[in-house]
Amino acid sequence: MDSNFPFLNQIVNPLDLHKLSDKELAEVAKEVRRAILEKVSQTGGHFSSNLGTVELTVAMYASYHIPGDKVIWDTGHQAYPHKLLTGRLPRFETLRKHKGLSGFLKRDEHELDYFGAGHAGTAISAALGFAAARDQVGGKEKVVAVTGDAAICAGMSWEALNHAGELGTDLHVVLNDNRMSIAPNVGALTNYFNRLRSRPYVQNMAQTAKRVIEKIPGPAPRIAAGLRHGVTHYFAPEQTGTIFEEMGFEYIGPVDGHDLPTLLEIFRNIQEVRYPVFIHAITVKGKGYDVAEEDATKWHGVVPFELEKCELPSKAAVSNYTSVFGDAMKEIGEADQKVVAITAAMPDGTGLNGFKAKLPAQYYDVGIAEQHGVTFAAGLAAAGMKPFVAIYSTFLQRGYDQVLHDVCIQNLPVRFAMDRAGLVGDDGPTHHGTFDISFLTHIPNMTLCAPRDATELREMMQLMAGYDRGPIAVRYPRGNTPDNLPESRTSIEFGKAEVLGVPGVPRGEEGKLDVVLVAVGSMVTEAWAAAQKLADEGKTALVINARWCKPIDWQTVAQHLTSSTLLVTIEENVRSGGFGQQLLDLLVENDVPISKFKVMSLPDSWVHHGAQPIIRGEQGLDANGIVEVVKSNVMKRGLA
Numbered sequence: 001m002d003s004n005f006p007f008l009n010q011i012v013n014p015l016d017l018h019k020l021s022d023k024e025l026a027e028v029a030k031e032v033r034r035a036i037l038e039k040v041s042q043t044g045g046h047f048s049s050n051l052g053t054v055e056l057t058v059a060m061y062a063s064y065h066i067p068g069d070k071v072i073w074d075t076g077h078q079a080y081p082h083k084l085l086t087g088r089l090p091r092f093e094t095l096r097k098h099k100g101l102s103g104f105l106k107r108d109e110h111e112l113d114y115f116g117a118g119h120a121g122t123a124i125s126a127a128l129g130f131a132a133a134r135d136q137v138g139g140k141e142k143v144v145a146v147t148g149d150a151a152i153c154a155g156m157s158w159e160a161l162n163h164a165g166e167l168g169t170d171l172h173v174v175l176n177d178n179r180m181s182i183a184p185n186v187g188a189l190t191n192y193f194n195r196l197r198s199r200p201y202v203q204n205m206a207q208t209a210k211r212v213i214e215k216i217p218g219p220a221p222r223i224a225a226g227l228r229h230g231v232t233h234y235f236a237p238e239q240t241g242t243i244f245e246e247m248g249f250e251y252i253g254p255v256d257g258h259d260l261p262t263l264l265e266i267f268r269n270i271q272e273v274r275y276p277v278f279i280h281a282i283t284v285k286g287k288g289y290d291v292a293e294e295d296a297t298k299w300h301g302v303v304p305f306e307l308e309k310c311e312l313p314s315k316a317a318v319s320n321y322t323s324v325f326g327d328a329m330k331e332i333g334e335a336d337q338k339v340v341a342i343t344a345a346m347p348d349g350t351g352l353n354g355f356k357a358k359l360p361a362q363y364y365d366v367g368i369a370e371q372h373g374v375t376f377a378a379g380l381a382a383a384g385m386k387p388f389v390a391i392y393s394t395f396l397q398r399g400y401d402q403v404l405h406d407v408c409i410q411n412l413p414v415r416f417a418m419d420r421a422g423l424v425g426d427d428g429p430t431h432h433g434t435f436d437i438s439f440l441t442h443i444p445n446m447t448l449c450a451p452r453d454a455t456e457l458r459e460m461m462q463l464m465a466g467y468d469r470g471p472i473a474v475r476y477p478r479g480n481t482p483d484n485l486p487e488s489r490t491s492i493e494f495g496k497a498e499v500l501g502v503p504g505v506p507r508g509e510e511g512k513l514d515v516v517l518v519a520v521g522s523m524v525t526e527a528w529a530a531a532q533k534l535a536d537e538g539k540t541a542l543v544i545n546a547r548w549c550k551p552i553d554w555q556t557v558a559q560h561l562t563s564s565t566l567l568v569t570i571e572e573n574v575r576s577g578g579f580g581q582q583l584l585d586l587l588v589e590n591d592v593p594i595s596k597f598k599v600m601s602l603p604d605s606w607v608h609h610g611a612q613p614i615i616r617g618e619q620g621l622d623a624n625g626i627v628e629v630v631k632s633n634v635m636k637r638g639l640a
């Protein structure tokens with residue numbers, strides 16, 4: 001029990017809110033905001049989005065009957081109030097930590113996490129699924145989707161609204177409109193929402209509507225119908241229809257998403273409405289913490305900080321892959337006006353901010369629209385431009401068919417720069433980029449490389465800029481670039497691996513090898529560290545930097561194998577369809593004699609969230625893990 005939160009302590013599930021007066025609910029909201037401020041400043045996590053959903057969540061959870069009614073949160077990064085109102089305050093210190101609470105909703109974390117997410121734009125579809133399932137069995141529970149002004153721009157959201165309007169079933173969609181994606185929101189729809197915002201806010205009108213409706217005689221359905229019209233016409237009689245009304249929803253809004261009394265009235269009033277209703281709530285990202293209100297992007301996701309100081313700790317000036325990519329992109333774009341960069345709502349995360357500032361005419365933010373972003377790039381490439389799609393590995397999954405159908409079948413020179421390839425850490429399985437080797441390399445015409453460090457990323461980017469033969473992708477991890485690798489390097493050649501050698505041994509003098517370690521991208525640094533440890537134990541490990549996942553340079557690997565050499569591949573990708581399996585296949589196909597082969601990769605199961613070194617270590621994907629695998633396999637073969 002945390003005595004600092006007397007109200008929150010009493011709330012195990014949202015039905016407990018129904019026992020409180022409106023005045024007490026206002027106290028609950030204050031506690032929820034304080035809990036987010038105090039706890040997230042200690043744990044780190046999504047910050048400004050959650051400060052914006054406090055009143056909205058309290059009002060919804062005090063009006064809908066949960067458990068029973070279903071609220072489906074889009075993405076889930078703004079659902080900390082939901083976690084706090086579903087009895088998770090005592091565990092909040094563990095947020096996003098290894099074995100702790102997830103930063104998103106997860107069905108196996110809590111029974112009231114009705115639908116998990118992490119990728120944006122799924123809530124309305126999922127909620128409509130719940131609503132249709134309810135209708136199939138003649139249920140009565142309410143179903144609500146809560147989506148953001150950026151998430152609703154995703155194509156899927158519109159596919160779902162389109163379907164919902166046709167089904168005409170009992171579905172409430174709440175738009176949490178704070179004008180922000182992570183960066184300021186983009187697109188024509190955003191301008192449309194701004195026009196809706198400029199209408200007078202719904203204020204004390206729910207009470208008016210309720211009074212009117214209460215006077216309507218007749219059974220419940222008529223009351224519901226009356227309410228339906230009452231809500232629409234009494235709230236905004238002079239307004240013309242919104243796009244949502246045209247699509248079959250009742251539109252209520254705009255409403256101040258921090259005005260708890262009005263929100264409570266609205267949500268309580270619409271309980272009897274059995275049609276699609278769209279509630280447009282205007283919120284402020286970062287609400288209640290001035291600096292976060294002023295710079296919601298900076299405070300979107302935070303590391304632990306001192307609440308009183310109102311400052312985030314300054315970032316250490318170390319090179320990370322994202323900034324190396326961003327700087328390289330600027331150089332490439334400046335040198336060639338045909339180069340354009342595309343992001344799907346992630347200018348900060350992908351490192352494109354500098355490019356955007358310097359070369360605004362060559363920059364496109366398509367919003368949360370990865371599918372469109374990829375095909376848009378295909379169109380640009382077909383018209384002779386040199387598009388770079390800067391995207392997280394996990395979000396390119398959204399554009400898989402577009403990569404296949406629009407880019408690769410037509411062999412268009414679209415460049416994909418995939419950040420966050422591998423285990424990302426605290427965000428967990430929705431965000432790990434652990435499939436791209438498998439899902440890209442099996443597509444004809446695609447090529448894929450992975451740098452070992454900053455210099456190699458820069459060089460690969462230059463190669464990609466000049467590569468017009470077809471699609472090409474590069475994958476690089478979240479985090480700092482390594483500095484433990486040999487300074488000497490060979491220049492990047494298409495499809496050629498780099499032999500780094502045996503630590504401390506001049507090239508050509510390696511003698512008999514105990515093991516050949518072939519590592520991909522982020523794992524080269526670990527393989528080199530492992531080879532050093534093995535050298536200390538008198539074992540000779542040769543490290544090869546794969547550089548290319550497609551085409552794979554199996555010939556270079558084969559040159560270093562004898563019939564007794566252990567071959568170990570290391571990659572941050574799932575085993576199935578990954579680098580190791582493909583290399584093995586190529587060696588066998590080409591009759592290269594291999595006696596012992598170990599694929600170090602990720603398993604066919606979900607890797608949970610936690611700090612990168614912890615979860616990599618758990619999977620054996622670090623220097624110690626490699627040493628262990630080598631020692632156990634070398635010993636098994638009697639070579640130790």
Ligand SMILES: Cc1ncc(C[n+]2csc(CCOP(=O)(O)OP(=O)(O)O)c2C)c(N)n1
Pocket residue numbers: 049075077078118119120121147148149150151152176178180181182285344345346368370395398
């Ligand atoms: C498919 C996909 N693309 C990109 C992201 C990264 N992302 C996480 S939150 C976010 C912004 C969401 O904005 P909005 O829906 O308006 O919610 P807010 O944070 O403003 O409450 C983005 C782009 C994602 N989670 N999923």
